[in-house]
Amino acid sequence: MPTILGQNQYGKAENRVVRVTRDGDTHHIKDLNVSVALSGEMEDVHYSGSNAHVLPTDTTKNTVFAFAKEHGIESAEQFGIHLARHFVTSQEPIKQARIRIEEYAWDRIATSDANSRFIGSDEVNHSFVRRNQEIRTAQITFDGEKWQVISGLKDLTVLNSTNSEFWGYVKDKYTTLKEAYDRILATDVSARWRYNWTSDEQRMPNWEKSYEQARKHMLHAFAETYSLSLQQTLYQMGSRIINSRSEIDEIRFSLPNNHHFLVDLEPFGLKNDNEVYFAADRPYGLIEGTVLRDGVEPQIPVDMTNL
Numbered sequence: 047m048p049t050i051l052g053q054n055q056y057g058k059a060e061n062r063v064v065r066v067t068r069d070g071d072t073h074h075i076k077d078l079n080v081s082v083a084l085s086g087e088m089e090d091v092h093y094s095g096s097n098a099h100v101l102p103t104d105t106t107k108n109t110v111f112a113f114a115k116e117h118g119i120e121s122a123e124q125f126g127i128h129l130a131r132h133f134v135t136s137q138e139p140i141k142q143a144r145i146r147i148e149e150y151a152w153d154r155i156a157t158s159d160a161n162s163r164f165i166g167s168d169e170v171n172h173s174f175v176r177r178n179q180e181i182r183t184a185q186i187t188f189d190g191e192k193w194q195v196i197s198g199l200k201d202l203t204v205l206n207s208t209n210s211e212f213w214g215y216v217k218d219k220y221t222t223l224k225e226a227y228d229r230i231l232a233t234d235v236s237a238r239w240r241y242n243w244t245s246d247e248q249r250m251p252n253w254e255k256s257y258e259q260a261r262k263h264m265l266h267a268f269a270e271t272y273s274l275s276l277q278q279t280l281y282q283m284g285s286r287i288i289n290s291r292s293e294i295d296e297i298r299f300s301l302p303n304n305h306h307f308l309v310d311l312e313p314f315g316l317k318n319d320n321e322v323y324f325a326a327d328r329p330y331g332l333i334e335g336t337v338l339r340d341g342v343e344p345q346i347p348v349d350m351t352n353l
């Protein structure tokens with residue numbers, strides 16, 4: 047049977063680059079995991095083994111580290127833009143570059159009481175503690191003309207200990223769930239949002255500010271929504287971001303419902319007045335959805351877990 051080559055891409059995955067910027071005694075760090083995927087005129091290497099069009103994956107790795115020195119890392123998005131532009135414009139056979147980045151945030155360690163970090167007086171200039179689990183993500187794609195930037199975060203764990211209900215749902219012969227009028231609502235937010243910045247002609251968003259603001263709106267909407275379902279909360283979080291940030295047109299969420307079940311303490315003669323819960327880790331409800339600015343076409347993939 048004759049065969050032909052289909053979609054293909056190559057590059058170095060998971061380049062772990064840590065960039066220290068020294069401002070006198072005060073150091074700043076950016077900690078990234080950068081994956082490069084290049085595609086273009088790569089038929090020959092697959093069909094005949096000719097490497098004439100192949101920039102080695104080893105070189106793509108070196109470029110990541112060299113660019114960390116040469117350009118610094120202002121933001122994950124800006125760093126990805128430098129890299130994508132470089133690969134597409136410097137190598138004729140390369141027609142598209144996709145850069146995926148995870149960023150791990152670090153906080154400064156404060157050496158006196160906990161409040162000092164707000165005052166800033168006792169922060170150690172060069173000692174950091176990794177910020178819980180939350181990971182920032184960015185995917186930058188460039189085809190020589192058009193940009194697509196999808197930023198996001200994952201593992202942002204949030205919980206409301208009240209203001210959440212779930213009732214009025216469909217009941218069939220397999221339904222045992224009791225209606226809840228005051229429950230815990232908890233999830234690990236995974237979100238990806240797409241910028242409407244697509245060309246060098248447009249003014250580039252301030253990536254750091256935009257990330258902070260998107261995260262803030264998401265958290266505020268989670269906290270402020272009196273929730274009748276996680277689906278409703280998802281939509282509130284998404285629409286708050288779209289309505290507040292003109293540079294973002296689309297946002298997709300994947301929200302596990304981290305169930306907290308009230309423990310029956312009757313056998314011990316104790317009343318459980320919404321105080322003691324069993325935090326189940328699986329199975330979990332998985333609520334996913336996209337919120338779009340009216341009139342725009344969705345572009346974030348339905349299964350965005352690899353982004």
Ligand SMILES: O=c1[nH]c(=O)c2[nH]c(=O)[nH]c2[nH]1
Nearest residue numbers: 212223274275276277303331
């Ligand atoms: O917020 C919820 N949405 C659901 O669709 C659902 N289904 C369920 O069993 N519990 C919940 N909670």
